[in-house]
Structure formats: structure tokens, C-alpha cells
Amino acid sequence: MAGNRITLKDIAKAVGLSMATVSRALADHPDISRATKDRVREVAQTLSYIPNYRARYLRAKHSRLIALIVPEMNMFFMPSMIAGINRVVQQNDYSLIVFQSDNSIVQERRLVEYCTQLSADGVLMVLSSETANLQHLDVLSDCSIPVVLLDKTIETVKHTTITIDDQEAGREAAAYLIGHGHTRCIGVFSDQRQRISALRLKGFQRAHAELGLPLADTQILRVAMIDELEEQLDRAFAAHPDLTAIFTMTDELLVHTHHLLSRRGTRIPEDVSLLAISDGQAPAFLHPNVTHLRHSGVELGERTAHILIGMIEHNSDAMMDVRIRTTLVELGSVATRTPPPKRRAKR
Amino acid sequence: MAGNRITLKDIAKAVGLSMATVSRALADHPDISRATKDRVREVAQTLSYIPNYRARYLRAKHSRLIALIVPEMNMFFMPSMIAGINRVVQQNDYSLIVFQSDNSIVQERRLVEYCTQLSADGVLMVLSSETANLQHLDVLSDCSIPVVLLDKTIETVKHTTITIDDQEAGREAAAYLIGHGHTRCIGVFSDQRQRISALRLKGFQRAHAELGLPLADTQILRVAMIDELEEQLDRAFAAHPDLTAIFTMTDELLVHTHHLLSRRGTRIPEDVSLLAISDGQAPAFLHPNVTHLRHSGVELGERTAHILIGMIEHNSDAMMDVRIRTTLVELGSVATRTPPPKRRAKR
DNA sequence: GTCGGCCCAACAATCGGTTGCGCAAGAATT
DNA sequence: AATTCTTGCGCAACCGATTGTTGGGCCGAC
Numbered sequence: 001m002a003g004n005r006i007t008l009k010d011i012a013k014a015v016g017l018s019m020a021t022v023s024r025a026l027a028d029h030p031d032i033s034r035a036t037k038d039r040v041r042e043v044a045q046t047l048s049y050i051p052n053y054r055a056r057y058l059r060a061k062h063s064r065l066i067a068l069i070v071p072e073m074n075m076f077f078m079p080s081m082i083a084g085i086n087r088v089v090q091q092n093d094y095s096l097i098v099f100q101s102d103n104s105i106v107q108e109r110r111l112v113e114y115c116t117q118l119s120a121d122g123v124l125m126v127l128s129s130e131t132a133n134l135q136h137l138d139v140l141s142d143c144s145i146p147v148v149l150l151d152k153t154i155e156t157v158k159h160t161t162i163t164i165d166d167q168e169a170g171r172e173a174a175a176y177l178i179g180h181g182h183t184r185c186i187g188v189f190s191d192q193r194q195r196i197s198a199l200r201l202k203g204f205q206r207a208h209a210e211l212g213l214p215l216a217d218t219q220i221l222r223v224a225m226i227d228e229l230e231e232q233l234d235r236a237f238a239a240h241p242d243l244t245a246i247f248t249m250t251d252e253l254l255v256h257t258h259h260l261l262s263r264r265g266t267r268i269p270e271d272v273s274l275l276a277i278s279d280g281q282a283p284a285f286l287h288p289n290v291t292h293l294r295h296s297g298v299e300l301g302e303r304t305a306h307i308l309i310g311m312i313e314h315n316s317d318a319m320m321d322v323r324i325r326t327t328l329v330e331l332g333s334v335a336t337r338t339p340p341p342k343r344r345a346k347r
Numbered sequence: 348m349a350g351n352r353i354t355l356k357d358i359a360k361a362v363g364l365s366m367a368t369v370s371r372a373l374a375d376h377p378d379i380s381r382a383t384k385d386r387v388r389e390v391a392q393t394l395s396y397i398p399n400y401r402a403r404y405l406r407a408k409h410s411r412l413i414a415l416i417v418p419e420m421n422m423f424f425m426p427s428m429i430a431g432i433n434r435v436v437q438q439n440d441y442s443l444i445v446f447q448s449d450n451s452i453v454q455e456r457r458l459v460e461y462c463t464q465l466s467a468d469g470v471l472m473v474l475s476s477e478t479a480n481l482q483h484l485d486v487l488s489d490c491s492i493p494v495v496l497l498d499k500t501i502e503t504v505k506h507t508t509i510t511i512d513d514q515e516a517g518r519e520a521a522a523y524l525i526g527h528g529h530t531r532c533i534g535v536f537s538d539q540r541q542r543i544s545a546l547r548l549k550g551f552q553r554a555h556a557e558l559g560l561p562l563a564d565t566q567i568l569r570v571a572m573i574d575e576l577e578e579q580l581d582r583a584f585a586a587h588p589d590l591t592a593i594f595t596m597t598d599e600l601l602v603h604t605h606h607l608l609s610r611r612g613t614r615i616p617e618d619v620s621l622l623a624i625s626d627g628q629a630p631a632f633l634h635p636n637v638t639h640l641r642h643s644g645v646e647l648g649e650r651t652a653h654i655l656i657g658m659i660e661h662n663s664d665a666m667m668d669v670r671i672r673t674t675l676v677e678l679g680s681v682a683t684r685t686p687p688p689k690r691r692a693k694r
Numbered sequence: 695g696t697c698g699g700c701c702c703a704a705c706a707a708t709c710g711g712t713t714g715c716g717c718a719a720g721a722a723t724t
Numbered sequence: 725a726a727t728t729c730t731t732g733c734g735c736a737a738c739c740g741a742t743t744g745t746t747g748g749g750c751c752g753a754c
Contacts, residue, residue, distance in 0.1 A: 005490055007740055018704050023742060033702060048489065053464045054401050054410060055740035059709045063401060065444075073426040073433075075628055083420040086447050095465065097412075098445050100433050117400045118442065142395065143352055255632040262634030281422055285602040287609030354710055365734050370712060380732060402710035406739045 006049045015043050026051075064094045066308065067120040069111050071103040071128040071152070076251035077297050080279055081151065084301025085124065092309050094121065105130040112136050116143050122308045123147045127154060129194055134159060146311035150304045154195050158319065160311070162304045164295045165323035166196050169277050170203025171210075173247045173293055176328065177275055178211050181337030182245035184219070186236045188253045191224045200249045200277065216240075229256050237264075244337055245273040251282045258286050269335035280329065288332035295326045353396045362390050373398075411441045413655065414467040416458050418450040418475040418499070423598035424644050427626055428498065431648025432471065439656050441468065452477040459483050463490050469655045470494045474501060476541055481506060493658040497651045501542050505666065507658070509651045511642045512670035513543050516624050517550025518557075519640055520594045523675065524622055525558050528684030529592035531566070533583045535600045538571045547596045547624065563587075576603050584611075591684055592620040598629045605633050616682035627676060635679035642673045 012019045017040070025032045025040035032040075057063050066089055070078060082098065089096045097120065101108040108128050115123050116139055123140055125147060134156055140147050141158075149161040170187075177185045187204045190197045201220065208215040218239045221232045237243065246261075248254040254276040261268060268274050268288060276283060276292040283290035303322065310316065359366045364387070372379045372387035379387075404410050413436055417425060429445070436443045444467065448455040455475050462470050463486055470487055472494060481503055487494050488505075496508040517534075524532045534551045537544045548567065555562040565586045568579045584590065593608075595601040601623040608615060615621050615635060623630060623639040630637035650669065657663065 005740095008742095009740075019741080020705080020743075021703050024703085027742085029743095031702065036702080048486075050460075050463050050486075050490065052405075052466060052740050054405055054466055055709090056742075057709095058399075058401050058405055058711090058740080059742050061709070073430040075422045075426045079420040079422045079425055082445070083447065086420075086445060090446065095444050095446070095461075097442050098429070098433060099437065099442070100430065113397075114442075116397050119399060119401055139395075139397075143397065259632040259634050285606040287606050352710095355712095356710075366711075367713075367735080368733055370710095371733085374712085376713095378732060383732075399710050402739090403712075404739095405710085405741090406712050408739070 005052075006047045007052070008049075011040065011044050011047060011049055014047065015040055062121050063119045065097055065118060065120045066094045066122045066124065066305075066312075067097045067099060067111075067115045067118070068124040068126075069099045069101055069108060069115075070126045071101050071108075073100065074252065076282065077151065077279065080281075080297030081126075081301040084296075084298035084303075085305045086301075087298075088302050088305035088309065092305075094309065101128045103128045103130060105132075105136075109136040113139060116140065116145065119143075120145060122312045124304060124308060125149050126151045129191060146308060146317070148304055148308045148311070150300060152194060152196050160307065160318075160320045160322075162300065162307065162320075162322040163196070163324070164277075164300070165325050166199035167203040167206075168323075169293050169295070169326045170200035170205075170249070171207040172203070172326070172328070173200075173275055173277065174204045174207030175211065176293075177245045177247060177273065177334065178207065178213055180245075180273070180334055182273060183213060183337075184240050184243045185245040185247055186219050186221060186233075186240070186243055188221045188223060188229070188233075188246060188248040188257055190222070190250060190253065192222050197222075197249065204247065219243075223253060226252065226256055229253070230260055233257065233260055243272065245275065245334070248274070248276045251276070251278045254278060254290065254292075255282050255286065258290070269333050273334040275334055277326065283329070283331060283333075286333075290333040291331045292329055293326035294329045295324060300324060352399075353394045354399070355396075358387065358391055358394060358396055361394065362387055409468050410466045412444055412465060412467045413441045413469045413471065413652075413659075414444045414446060414458075414462045414465070415471040415473075416446045416448055416455060416462075417473045418448050418455075420447060421599065423629065424498070424626065427628075427644030428473075428648040431643075431645035431650075432652045433648075434645075435649050435652035435656065439652075441656065448475045450475045450477060452479075452483075456483040460486060463487065463492065466490075467492060469659045471651060471655060472496050473498045476538060493655060493664070495651055495655045495658070497647060499541060499543050507654065507665075507667045507669075509647065509654065509667075509669040510543070510671070511624075511647070512672050513546035514550035514553075515670075516640050516642070516673045517547035517552075517596070518554040519550070519673070519675070520547075520622055520624065521551045521554035522558065523640075524592045524594060524620065524681070525554065525560055527592075527620070527681055529620060530560060530684075531587050531590045532592040532594055533566050533568060533580075533587070533590055535568045535570060535576070535580075535593060535595040535604055537569070537597060537600065539569050544569075544596065551594065566590075570600060573599065573603055576600070577607055580604065580607055590619065592622065592681070595621070595623045598623070598625050601625060601637065601639075602629050602633065605637070616680050620681040622681055624673065630676070630678060630680075633680075637680040638678045639676055640673035641676045642671060647671060 008019045008022050012022045022040050025037045086096050099111045101111055105128055123145060137147055147159055149159050151163060153161045153163060189201050192198055205215055223229050246257060248257050266272050274290055276290050278292040279297045280294050283292045355366045355369050359369045369387050372384045433443050446458045448458055452475055470492060484494055494506055496506050498510060500508045500510060536548050539545055552562055570576050593604060595604050613619050621637055623637050625639040626644045627641050630639045
């Protein structure tokens with residue numbers, strides 16, 4: 001490969017100085033005279049010397065490598081999150097290594113170990129759906145490599161986590177719909193083993209409870225595989241002729257729900273209102289534009305990266321639990337239902 | 348940081364052997380007796396030894412690092428492409444470093460240089476829209492680091508490139524629409540400075556020419572910024588009351604076009620047919636499902652990664668130009684216009 | 695005319711491994 | 725019993741840098 005790369009030694013030979021002096025000259029060390037520095041730099045220039053960071057970092061005992069382990073690359077959240085992470089990472093002169101666990105705990109374990117072997121300076125993790133505990137992260141603390149869990153995580157007291165305030169978002173969603181006169185809402189959630197999903201549901205339920213509105217279990221859709229959605233939605237429509245609003249907890253669920261509604265000829269928001277939790281991209285190209293509780297993948301990524309880099313550079317091990325609040329973006333997909341006519345509306 | 352990590356030396360001390368022997372034992376070198384190997388492995392196990400890859404690779408003169416430089420993280424193509432790349436990269440025990448150039452040639456240049464400093468074993472590049480020549484890649488060949496250009500690229504005779512067969516896809520798109528009786532099609536293209544865009548347009552034009560159909564310049568939309576789309580689309584509708592079909596060259600253009608059509612109450616495919624080049628995700632959640640020429644980001648990524656790894660491992664420098672063909676996926680967005688009634692249909 | 699200091703640069707150790715080569719002891723050959 | 729082979733392991737160099745310590749030369753000062 002890079003068989004003939006110029007090294008410090010080559011420069012040393014060329015200018016007739018020792019490697020040590022060359023190294024210091026290039027580093028602008030005060031011990032070296034200006035004349036020498038200039039000479040060295042010129043030679044380095046003409047030889048087009050490229051420092052070998054790996055050698056440097058080997059000595060320095062760090063790598064300026066940050067690893068990100070994600071369960072999969074979906075089109076909705078990952079790109080913006082990675083963009084946010086990477087911006088901050090690059091700004092701070094680290095490099096981002098991206099791994100996919102393919103939602104397999106076995107892979108995840110292997111990748112975590114791989115991070116130690118690469119001597120990553122820090123690790124960012126979005127947990128796989130199979131991950132039920134965090135023992136496999138112990139190897140990182142053994143090497144004192146800081147970890148930050150983001151987005152999809154599980155209960156932990158030992159690790160810094162950064163998430164959307166999922167429960168609150170679920171609560172606000174339900175409260176918003178109810179506040180607009182929707183007394184029969186359907187909530188579309190994903191795999192309940194995931195904490196993110198459980199929390200959003202919990203908030204959704206809590207809002208109903210707080211506002212004294214009944215919430216049948218048939219109003220809750222738990223969609224583990226996206227192709228189950230259609231059937232579940234049909235069932236919900238059948239079970240609740242009085243349904244006037246649907247809440248979807250992710251973008252993926254949103255776009256597919258939207259599609260199914262279009263297909264069955266349901267008008268939004270005339271027939272059914274639609275509300276989502278989203279980063280705002282999908283809502284913008286669906287018709288009508290979908291009112292949503294907005295979170296920003298970019299912001300989540302940036303904040304996470306900042307925190308991790310802080311931990312790396314200040315050697316801090318303070319454990320945090322950051323929850324990012326969503327903000328409501330009102331677009332055209334939620335109609336206001338006037339005070340439900342007599343409490344037993346249609347039918 | 349990793350202050351107290353176990354090293355070969357620690358193991359050597361613990362078992363009372365030299366580092367060399369320990370190293371060989373762990374590497375299952377034939378020179379070492381079974382008994383010793385077992386003993387060493389056990390000690391390594393109990394001390395939970397973690398080899399330091401950076402040290403190893405420093406000696407070995409490679410890094411098993413592959414860098415990917417992308418202009419930006421969009422939600423449509425990047426995730427699947429990265430997924431494909433990363434699968435192959437991980438399978439071959441490399442790690443993928445992802446950089447974003449933010450569509451800036453300055454950044455891109457800097458990142459390329461960074462790759463040399465990190466001693467990446469190979470580089471994958473999706474060119475930024477600002478990139479007009481490939482001089483900044485010379486530093487890679489100086490270090491004999493192989494490069495593969497993918498997806499968005501420019502004319503080159505020196506570098507291996509892997510792209511969708513853009514021109515052919517554009518041609519097929521137009522031919523398909525024309526074949527279905529659409530004599531007045533609108534083509535929605537993006538920034539013409541990008542080769543990918545120019546080629547798809549060229550194919551689109553060529554098909555019209557081949558089939559003897561006129562194509563006014565007002566039938567071609569060149570959308571550099573997505574928010575120009577609406578106005579351009581309006582103009583096209585105004586200029587061509589007889590338009591019956593729209594072709595969009597990317598997913599992003601597709602979803603926004605679809606949205607605008609919905610908003611103006613245009614029915615698909617009754618009023619206007621819609622055809623796209625896509626990886627199939629967006630077409631699946633739009634209504635009606637959009638007929639498209641499918642390419643696979645995953646496949647593109649996988650093939651690219653394979654080729655790069657081949658170049659790395661066989662030290663090959665043969666230059667290739669791979670074009671991946673799209674396949675037609677017929678869904679519900681294109682109607683067949685019966686032989687145009689008298690050539691001046693409505694109005 | 696020495697001596698203390700200051701500048702600059704060199705020596706050598708270090709980071710954590712890998713690897714060519716040499717060497718001793720036991721086994722095999724004659 | 726002397727020689728050659730094998731087996732199993734250690735020595736030391738090396739990858740490409742960084743850095744603590746040392747020391748030579750030159751300065752002015754006493």
C-alpha cells in the first residue's frame with residue numbers, strides 16, 4: 001500500500017537533523033530556532049510530508065475516533081441524527097466510525113468489543129431492539145471509554161442517555177387531539193419491547209386518564225412489523241366507527257398510515273385527523289401537511305456528540321439523563337371537532 | 348483514558364515468557380507448543396486482554412479503515428447506500444469512517460487529506476456538487492490509497508466509478524411514458540451542474556428524439572433548490588395544458604412533486620401520470636404507489652464496497668466504470684392514454 | 695581566563711505490538 | 725558417540741511518531 005510514504009525520518013535525513021528536532025520543529029516547539037523551523041518546514045513541504053496520525057496517537061494513547069453503533073439505517077431518523085453527530089465530531093477533529101448491529105444483540109456485543117480494540121475514545125449507541133440489558137457495555141468502562149446512549153435506550157442508572165422526552169410527547173399528542181374535540185383517537189405505536197415505544201404509549205394513556213377520557217385497548221395499535229399495520233388499522237376502523245383522529249408515534253408509521261388512509265379514501269382532516277411525532281421532513285411532503293410534535297434528529301445528534309466529547313476531554317464520568325422536548329408544529333392535518341354533539345355523536 | 352489496559356507485556360510477565368512468544372501464541376503460530384499456547388490464552392483470558400489494533404496495524408502498514416465522504420445526509424439515498432457499504436465493510440473486518448463535506452469543495456479537499464493522515468486503506472466518495480475536477484484526489488494516489496467514486500461523480504479517466512446507468516434510466520423513463528400514450532411529459536430534474544442530473548436529462552431527451560416526439564424546453568424543469576419546484580411546476584402546467592405525465596429524477600423531487608400535485612387537486616393517474624427513478628421506498632408510501640425505475644442503494648453500496656476492498660487487497664489499480672441498470676416496477680401511478688384522440692385532446 | 699547560563703539539537707525511551715533470525719535442548723540419524 | 729534435525733522460545737529491530745534528559749557550543753560576566 002502506502003509503501004513509499006514520507007516519514008519524519010526521511011525529512012530528518014534530508015535536512016541533516018534528528019527526528020526529534022524535526023518533530024519539534026514541525027510542532028513549533030520553542031526549543032527549536034526559527035531558522036531550523038523554516039528549513040524543516042520547507043523540506044517537509046517539498047517532500048509533501050503527511051504525518052501519520054496513528055503513530056502519533058499510539059504514543060498519545062488516544063485515537064480521536066468516536067464510534068457510533070446503530071441498529072439499522074432507516075431513512076427517517078438516522079440521516080439527520082448522523083448528520084448532527086458528524087458535524088460536531090468533525091468540528092472537534094474527531095472521526096466518526098459507523099457500525100450497524102442489524103438489530104442483533106450478538107452483533108452489538110461484537111461491535112462494542114471491536115470499539116475497545118480500535119481504542120475508540122468514545123462510543124455512541126442506539127440500542128438494538130434485542131438489547132435487554134447493558135452488561136456488554138462493561139468492557140467499555142473497563143477500558144474507561146465513555147459511552148452515551150441515545151434515542152433508543154433502556155432503563156439504566158449507569159449510563160448517560162439522551163432521548164426525546166418520549167412520555168411527554170405521547171401525553172401532549174393525546175392532549176392536543178382531545179383538546180381539539182377528538183374523543184376517540186387511535187394511537188399507532190411500534191414494538192412494545194422498545195422503551196421509546198412504551199413511553200410514548202404511556203404518555204398517550206396518561207393524557208386520556210388525566211382528561212377523564214376512556215381509552216379502549218383496541219384504540220392502541222402495536223405494530224411490530226410494518227406490514228401488520230393495514231390489518232390493525234382496518235380492525236380499529238371497524239371497532240370504532242366514531243374514531244376521528246389517529247396519532248402515529250414515528251415517521252415510518254406516519255407515512256404508511258397516511259398511505260393507507262389515502263387508499264381507503266379517508267380524507268384528512270375532514271374524516272380523520274392525523275397527528276405525528278416527527279422530525280418534520282415527512283410531514284412536509286404529505287398532503288395535507290401533517291401537524292406534529294417536532295423533534296430534531298440533528299439537534300439530538302449534536303447535543304449527544306457534544307456531551308460525549310465533553311466526557312472524553314474532561315474525563316468526566318458524571319451520568320446524565322437528558323430529555324429533549326418536542327415542539328408542536330401545527331399544519332393542516334388536524335381538524336377541530338366542535339363540542340361533540342350530545343356525547344354520542346354519529347351512530 | 349484507558350490508563351490501565353492490559354498489554355502483551357503484562358501477559359508476558361504473568362506467564363513468564365517473552366512478548367514475542369506471547370504474541371505468537373495468541374496468533375496460533377506453529378512455532379509455539381500447544382501447552383504454551385493454552386497457558387498464554389488462559390492468562391490472556393483471565394486478565395481480559397484486549398489487543399490494540401492500532402499498534403498492530405502500525406506495524407502492518409495498513410489500518411483496515413475505509414473512509415466514506417458524502418456531500419450530505421439526505422433521507423432518500425444515503426441510508427440505504429451506507430447500509431450496503433457498511434454491511435460489506437463489516438463483513439470484511441474493515442471499519443467505515445463517515446465524513447460529510449457539506450457540499451463544499453474546501454471541506455472535501457480537507458477530508459481527503461485527512462484520510463491520508465489517518466492512513467485509510469481506501470476511500471469511497473460521493474462528490475460534492477461543487478466539485479469540478481479531481482485534482483484533490485491526487486494526494487490519495489501519491490499514498491497509493493485506492494479510491495472509488497460512486498453515485499454522484501464527474502467525468503474521469505483515472506478513477507473507478509460506480510453509478511446508476513443514469514442516461515439509460517432517463518431514456519427508459521421517457522420511453523415508458525411515451526409508450527403509454529403520453530405525448531406531453533414534464534421532466535423534473537435537479538441541478539444541472541451535476542452529472543447525474545445532466546445524464547438523466549440527456550436520456551430523457553434522447554428518447555423523445557428517437558421516438559420522434561417534440562420536447563420543448565419548458566417541459567424540462569431544472570430544480571436547483573427544492574422550494575423552486577412549486578413555481579416551476581405551476582409554470583409548466585400553465586404552459587402545457589395538454590400535459591399528462593410527469594417524470595421525477597429523484598426521490599426528493601418525487602415526494603415534493605407528489606405533494607404539490609395533491610395540493611392542487613390533481614388526481615394521479617387520472618389527470619396526470621407520475622413516474623420516478625427511485626429506490627422504491629417513497630413510491631411505496633405515496634398514494635397511489637408510484638411506478639418507478641428502481642435502483643437499489645443497498646446494491647450500489649455493496650458492489651462499491653466489494654470493488655474497493657478488491658482493489659485494496661489485490662493491490663489492483665485497474666480502472667473500471669460500472670453502471671448499474673434500473674429495473675421497472677409498475678405500480679399505480681401511470682395511466683395508459685389511448686391513442687391521443689385527434690392529437691389535441693382536451694381543450 | 696574560567697565559569698555559569700542559555701540555546702539548540704541529539705540520544706534514547708516509549709507507545710503496543712509483529713517478525714526475522716539465532717540458539718539451546720532434545721530427538722533422530724548414522 | 726558424534727552429527728544433523730526439529731522443536732520451542734528469546735533477542736532485538738521495526739512501524740512512525742513524541743518527549744524527558746543530556747550535552748556541546750557560544751555568550752557574557754566576574
